[in-house]
Amino acid sequence: MDLVRPGDVLAKSVLWGDGQVLLAEGAVLNERTIARLKGLGILYVYVEDELTSDIRPEDFLELDERIRLISLHRGFLREMQRLYNRSKDPDSLVVPQEWREELSSRVKDLIKALRRCSSRMIEVFDIRPREDYIHNHPANVAVVAGAVGLYLKLPEEQLEALVLGSLLHDVGKIPFLEEALQEDRPLLFSPSPSMARHPRLGYEILRRSDLPLLSAHVPYGHHERFDGKGYPRGIKGEEIHPLARIAALANQYDLMTGGTFAHPPVRAEDAVEALMAMGDSVFDPRVLEAFVHVVAVYPRGVWVELNDGQRAVVVSNNRSLPLRPVVRPILKKGGKLIAGTSVDLAQHRNLVVRRVLPGIKRA
Numbered sequence: 508m509d510l511v512r513p514g515d516v517l518a519k520s521v522l523w524g525d526g527q528v529l530l531a532e533g534a535v536l537n538e539r540t541i542a543r544l545k546g547l548g549i550l551y552v553y554v555e556d557e558l559t560s561d562i563r564p565e566d567f568l569e570l571d572e573r574i575r576l577i578s579l580h581r582g583f584l585r586e587m588q589r590l591y592n593r594s595k596d597p598d599s600l601v602v603p604q605e606w607r608e609e610l611s612s613r614v615k616d617l618i619k620a621l622r623r624c625s626s627r628m629i630e631v632f633d634i635r636p637r638e639d640y641i642h643n644h645p646a647n648v649a650v651v652a653g654a655v656g657l658y659l660k661l662p663e664e665q666l667e668a669l670v671l672g673s674l675l676h677d678v679g680k681i682p683f684l685e686e687a688l689q690e691d692r693p694l695l696f697s698p699s700p701s702m703a704r705h706p707r708l709g710y711e712i713l714r715r716s717d718l719p720l721l722s723a724h725v726p727y728g729h730h731e732r733f734d735g736k737g738y739p740r741g742i743k744g745e746e747i748h749p750l751a752r753i754a755a756l757a758n759q760y761d762l763m764t765g766g767t768f769a770h771p772p773v774r775a776e777d778a779v780e781a782l783m784a785m786g787d788s789v790f791d792p793r794v795l796e797a798f799v800h801v802v803a804v805y806p807r808g809v810w811v812e813l814n815d816g817q818r819a820v821v822v823s824n825n826r827s828l829p830l831r832p833v834v835r836p837i838l839k840k841g842g843k844l845i846a847g848t849s850v851d852l853a854q855h856r857n858l859v860v861r862r863v864l865p866g867i868k869r870a
């Protein structure tokens with residue numbers, strides 16, 4: 508956002524979580540709209556640029572599929588809050604029958620949609636206001652976890668349980684939602700007592716509701732760490748349910764990139780790098796390996812510096828070699844920036860990405 512100037516043209520719409528357009532593709536930015544976007548906690552936008560005009564950010568999942576998922580979860584959350592407010596008893600909270608049916612049929616549709624886009628990589632979700640994360644977050648965790656599960660070729664029953672459990676991973680926060688929203692941040696080591704309760708509460712709600720045990724393990728284990736330093740049980744490695752290990756990584760990725768009330772968002776590429784750096788101590792190495800084949804380390808349109816000092820823009824990704832994207836060097840000729848010929852780093856093993864650049868000043 509720091510490099511955006513008045514007069515720049517948006518190349519991708521900025522949306523609210525329910526799919527409503529906040530600022531449409533093609534809009535010309537001015538001082539006021541730039542200040543508004545920054546004020547909403549938006550970290551970056553795509554703008555038109557003649558050097559990169561053919562590199563279009565692409566949504567991973569069809570927008571209408573995401574919107575259906577988000578609005579279903581919104582309705583579910585509202586209903587569960589209403590039920591809780593009636594009894595004020597977390598130990599009697601149950602997911603109503605009609606919601607169980609609705610959720611499991613939506614999960615089946617989502618898995619079909621994920622299969623349709625299984626050759627793509629997740630690059631960026633909707634560019635969204637930070638305040639909207641409560642509605643986007645559960646859907647995004649379900650999408651990332653489902654994509655990782657598909658990559659790992661999980662059997663259908665496990666895949667459905669993973670996606671359902673991921674969509675409901677924070678259902679145990681319902682009794683103290685306001686408090687949880689203020690506290691929610693990635694890799695929290697010492698949660699407040701109520702926050703520390705939400706994984707088990709989530710497990711109990713799902714079990715009491717006769718939802719599959721496999722799904723219930725996802726909320727239960729999504730804050731455990733591979734090294735045993737997570738919560739609520741502090742179990743480690745193989746003791747953590749395999750589906751929960753996938754959801755744990757998907758949850759951290761989306762908390763980082765989307766930001767929460769308590770934590771500013773970071774760019775997708777920085778989040779992936781940070782998660783890779785945490786590596787095996789926090790996450791299951793097998794899940795981490797699958798994750799970088801599914802979520803782009805260097806999303807299209809991102810500026811990078813190569814080890815020979817060239818600056819380049821990422822054109823596309825190699826799913827099999829996630830650290831070796833296709834890049835287009837940007838050269839300076841006669842004081843002007845021009846686009847060079849694209850280079851596939853999978854074919855040029857002497858060239859590597861040294862670091863991600865925040866952007867490039869064009870003047």
Ligand SMILES: [Fe+2]
Pocket residue numbers: 676677705729730
């Ligand atoms: Fe959580």
